[in-house]
Amino acid sequence: MSKILIRGAKVLGGEPQDVLIDGETIDRVGTGIEAGDATVVEAEGQILLPGLVDLHTHLREPGREDSETVLTGTRAAASGGYTAVFAMANTFPVADTAGVVEQVWRLGKEHGYCDVQPIGAVTVGLEGKQLAELGAMHDSAANVKVFSDDGKCVDDAQIMRRALEYVKAFGGVVAQHAQEPRLTEGAQMNEGVVSAELGLGGWPAVAEESIIARDVLLAEHVGSRVHICHLSTAGSVEIVRWAKSRGIDVTAEVTPHHLLLTDELVRTYNPVYKVNPPLRTERDVMALREALADGTIDIVATDHAPHPHEDKDCEWAAAAMGMVGLETALSVVQHTMVDTGLLDWAGVADRMSFRPAHIGRLDGHGRPVSAGEPANLTLLDPAYRGVVNPADFASRSRNTPYEGLELPGRVTHTFLRGRATVLDGTLA
Missing domain, CATH: 2.30.40.10 (Urease, subunit C, domain 1)
Known part of the structure; x- marks a missing residue:
């Protein structure tokens, strides 16, 4: 070369x-x-930064190639400065076996725009009832170390405990989508003043916070690692801060859109702003920025969630949840964190390269810009x-x-x- x-x-x-x-x-x-x-x-x-690493993307392949493929997703990642992405398990079929995670891993190798590290499902079919083949996925060619039912919460405490115990044996981590399902039935947006005025079903902050509180205590009890996906509320920040003060092995991520956008945008009824977890208040946004700056929140992860036009260009209630983010993430972080003086570029490298690679135990990425x-x-x-x-x-x-x-x-x-x-x- x-x-x-x-x-x-x-x-x-x-x-x-x-x-x-x-x-x-x-x-x-x-x-x-x-x-x-x-x-x-x-x-x-x-x-000049070390290549960015995204711990949370949805590449949709296999099964929803109308939304995204490993090829198009990794091209988007490279355009945004990423050299590695972790691909979530909510594909069709679900990435809950060694065969499926190896398929995704090999597609990443073939296309070559960035490295693709599959995330394995915690439960079979993302149904929350039975542990998936965690050991087999770890022992596969894909060498899976991160497991998540993202898109759904592992809401059964016993299943979550067993998953934490299982991954502890090989240094893995369970990445939790913190959403108590009984508290979010019919929810359409953040529960608060705006939801009340618009008459849309509210998504309370406690639905996220209660799961995080439970899971950090489970991680402490088991002595295992837990990672909190797309943390979105000021209360969640305080729970994670408390857990870290106790020495609990918890890490957390925030998305670019939760660093910038608020639930006031839902007044437009534009489904492009419909996302899970929902856009929160200005107070939450400020708390998230401060927590990312002080290290309570460890990383920025995009939760890149592509959808075809017909799944978003419809009435609010019927629209799919999610936003694409790989190609704009670094710009949003510069706008919200660097240009505001909350982070310097070394801090950006830490939150968008060093730490996500470390959390995911990803070799060859998140390394210093130095000889060798x-x-x-x-x-x-x-x-x-x-x-x-x-x-x-x-x-x-x-x-x-x-x-x-x-x-x-x-x-x-x-x-x-x-x-x-x-x-x-x-x-x-």
Whole structure:
């Protein structure tokens, strides 16, 4: 493979440096590196980050290729600066066996835009009644270490306990979709002033918070790891903060849309804002930003949830829940966290690369930008500002809540083990 010299980039937002890539690894980092026979990427004013890692995506394949495929999803991921994504198990068939997770893993290998690490289901068919083949999925070629029924909550405490006990044996983690189903029957949006005014079924914060409280106590009892998916309320932040103060092995994620958008947008009745968990209040948004800044919330994860046009272009009650997010995540984080002074670029690297790779025990990603490390890298122009146009997306679906919104930052280059998957803002 040819050599590439990234010249003058601000590594993790620090002083400008040169980074020489030789084959699949970083050869040197410093100043004044001679180009020699290397291809030069002029990166003055740009930010160089380790390749982003998303612990929570829905690639839909197998079964819903009308929404997304592993190919289109990983192209979207590369466009957004990601070099690895974790694919949730709610496919058709459900990824609850070694055969299905290996299929997804091999599709990722074949397409090559980013690494795809499947997440295995906790229960058979996501039905919450019987543990899936956790050990077989872990022992498969896909080497699954993260398990989740995301889209549904593992609401049976005994099943959740058994899952935590099982994954403890091989250092795995259960990623919980915290939603008490009895408290959210018929729910359409966040329960509060706006839901009351609109007459839509309310989704109370306690439905999320009660499950998180239960599960951190179960994790403490078992001595296992639990991860909280798409945390969305100020109360959830306080529960996770309390659990961490007790030494409980809990981690949590927040989505870009929960860092920016509020339930006030539901007044438009535009189903693009319908999501699970729902958009919350301004108070919740501020609490989530502060918790991400202070480390109570460990990572940003997109919950990239593509849907075909007909599943969103309908009346609110019938619309599917979810938003695409891979191609806009870094811009939203810059807008809400960096430009507001809550995080620096080193903090972004920590929340969007280092920590998600560590939580998912993903080798070769979330590594320092230093000599000898795999050349999984993202180059961002932070001065760029552009209006979001879903027609430009690489994703098969267009259900973005940011259409027409001006956001900062543009991924100019993404490198997967030294090979450019994005060059000058265009898929390679």
